[in-house]
Amino acid sequence: MTGTSATAAAPATGRVKVLVVDDEPDLSLLFRQRFRRQIGAGEMEFVFAANGLEALRTVEHDGDVDIVVTDINMPVMDGLTLLGELKSRPRLHRAVVMSAYDDLANIRAAMNRGAFDFITKPIDFQDLETTLGRTMEQVRGDRRASEARRQLQTLQHELDIARTIQRSILPDSLPRPARPDGVEIAGRMLPAAAIGGDFYDHFTIDADRIGFVIGDVSGKGVAAALFMAMTRTLVRASGQAGASAQSCVAAANRMLTSDNATTMFVSAFYGIMNRRTGELDFCNAGHTPVLVVRDGVATPLPTETNLVLGIEADYPYIGGRHQCRPGEALVLSTDGVTEAENVAGEFYGLPRLRGLLARIDTVDPSRILDAVLADVRSFTGAGQTDDITVLALEWRGGEGPGADGPTALDGTAY
Amino acid sequence: MDMTVKQEASGTVVSLAGRLDVVSCEDVGRRVEELIDTGTRHLVLDASDMTYVSSAGLKTILHAYKSLKSRQGSLRIVATNEFVLQVMRTTGFTGIVAVFPTLAEALASPVG
Numbered sequence: 001m002t003g004t005s006a007t008a009a010a011p012a013t014g015r016v017k018v019l020v021v022d023d024e025p026d027l028s029l030l031f032r033q034r035f036r037r038q039i040g041a042g043e044m045e046f047v048f049a050a051n052g053l054e055a056l057r058t059v060e061h062d063g064d065v066d067i068v069v070t071d072i073n074m075p076v077m078d079g080l081t082l083l084g085e086l087k088s089r090p091r092l093h094r095a096v097v098m099s100a101y102d103d104l105a106n107i108r109a110a111m112n113r114g115a116f117d118f119i120t121k122p123i124d125f126q127d128l129e130t131t132l133g134r135t136m137e138q139v140r141g142d143r144r145a146s147e148a149r150r151q152l153q154t155l156q157h158e159l160d161i162a163r164t165i166q167r168s169i170l171p172d173s174l175p176r177p178a179r180p181d182g183v184e185i186a187g188r189m190l191p192a193a194a195i196g197g198d199f200y201d202h203f204t205i206d207a208d209r210i211g212f213v214i215g216d217v218s219g220k221g222v223a224a225a226l227f228m229a230m231t232r233t234l235v236r237a238s239g240q241a242g243a244s245a246q247s248c249v250a251a252a253n254r255m256l257t258s259d260n261a262t263t264m265f266v267s268a269f270y271g272i273m274n275r276r277t278g279e280l281d282f283c284n285a286g287h288t289p290v291l292v293v294r295d296g297v298a299t300p301l302p303t304e305t306n307l308v309l310g311i312e313a314d315y316p317y318i319g320g321r322h323q324c325r326p327g328e329a330l331v332l333s334t335d336g337v338t339e340a341e342n343v344a345g346e347f348y349g350l351p352r353l354r355g356l357l358a359r360i361d362t363v364d365p366s367r368i369l370d371a372v373l374a375d376v377r378s379f380t381g382a383g384q385t386d387d388i389t390v391l392a393l394e395w396r397g398g399e400g401p402g403a404d405g406p407t408a409l410d411g412t413a414y
Numbered sequence: 415m416d417m418t419v420k421q422e423a424s425g426t427v428v429s430l431a432g433r434l435d436v437v438s439c440e441d442v443g444r445r446v447e448e449l450i451d452t453g454t455r456h457l458v459l460d461a462s463d464m465t466y467v468s469s470a471g472l473k474t475i476l477h478a479y480k481s482l483k484s485r486q487g488s489l490r491i492v493a494t495n496e497f498v499l500q501v502m503r504t505t506g507f508t509g510i511v512a513v514f515p516t517l518a519e520a521l522a523s524p525v526g
Contacts, residue, residue: 216469218469218470218472218473219470219473263473263476263477263480265472265476267469285506286504286505286506287504288504289504305503305504305508305509306506306509307505307506307509307510308505308506311476311480311510312510315506335469339468347497
């Protein structure tokens with residue numbers, strides 16, 4: 001009797017629900033008769049109300065009315081009042097008013113209250129069909145717009161989560177009193193809008209040794225952020241337990257590979273610095289070269305080429321050693337630095353980074369970060385497509401006289 | 415990014431010219447997967463005219479490598495561009511995938 005059985009199987013996204021509000025009881029029969037093809041095809045569904053108040057109840061009860069076709073003069077609540085009430089509802093309803101052809105004042109009033117269109121009475125069903133067709137197009141457009149908005153919000157939400165994960169795993173660089181000896185580390189990351197998956201970390205292993213790591217996950221979004229958090233946790237866990245750089249990296253790789261259904265991978269450089277002796281034990285898993293800055297020259301630290309993490313569970317990672325000299329700095333970065341592109345499509349590149357580090361001639365970590373990030377930014381201009389991360393570490397030499405030094409600005413003194 | 419596919423006696427040659435980055439890798443990945451799904455087991459990726467590869471691009475190559483390996487197949491890469499070679503060396507890809515300087519050498523090398 002209500003016609004709902006014909007519309008029950010209709011695709012939920014395509015069907016448009018029309019509420020017809022009129023105090024003439026015959027109208028429902030006319031509408032059903034006239035639109036029986038659309039009802040049968042599941043394109044339209046009709047519900048009816050005898051006045052404005054009843055219409056509002058139906059709108060609230062059903063919750064899925066798209067179009068309201070309403071008469072203006074009705075008992076209890078008229079059509080203009082109904083339009084005003086509909087406007088205050090959160091759901092968007094497209095309204096079509098029915099009015100006597102010479103009732104211009106009411107038609108104008110209805111349009112001013114947000115009606116989408118109007119038809120004149122007595123009803124010309126040909127015109128009604130055209131008008132409803134146009135209104136349905138509008139409703140479908142509204143739906144597409146709201147779906148796009150929803151997707152955008154989901155994406156935004158995903159990026160917010162990824163950004164929160166990424167930020168939460170970076171170490172706090174609390175300024176501590178620097179000492180004339182030992183190690184100072186400073187790191188900074190400029191996240192790209194889409195979250196590129198960079199991270200860095202540093203921590204105390206024991207009285208003499210400090211662990212530090214920089215990494216870059218292939219991929220973006222929440223999955224990349226979680227993979228990055230996992231990598232950082234695994235490196236920290238075996239690093240703080242005192243494992244050598246090589247076995248720490250191999251252990252992290254094994255765990256990352258066994259859980260990895262996504263062919264995601266991460267390049268990473270893990271180093272263990274002895275603050276007393278200046279000895280560096282490291283393992284480079286497919287990461288961009290690390291630069292050693294000394295006497296105004298920046299040279300790549302010779303490393304074995306190892307595979308990035310997360311691909312082959314039993315890959316034989318090979319570590320390396322380096323003896324730091326007092327007043328020497330190590331500069332670690334991600335490819336967000338070397339592959340930063342300018343408007344001409346050129347890369348910032350390793351030679352430019354080496355040239356800059358030679359030119360600024362400082363081993364102070366904070367000053368190195370400032371200089372590198374400023375230079376990359378002036379090279380690329382406004383655009384940044386990938387995370388840009390720099391970690392710098394200075395070894396000041398073994399135990400010195402022990403006098404209080406300056407405070408490490410935004411670095412951490414070990 | 416241009417992609418062409420050619421059948422040779424010792425494998426299917428997929429030639430990629432241009433940038434293999436986050437934009438182009440999706441299409442390339444899908445088409446390579448189709449080749450593997452329809453029976454390709456020995457793939458030669460001719461990257462002679464590739465000018466750039468991003469980590470997303472590497473992921474696509476890695477996916478093909480893993481997929482072929484799990485089906486007892488093989489992946490050979492031809493690379494001459496200095497940047498592309500450097501990325502493959504830095505990330506250790508050259509340690510797990512055979513890289514050749516010319517297509518002729520790649521095709522002449524024994525598979526498996």
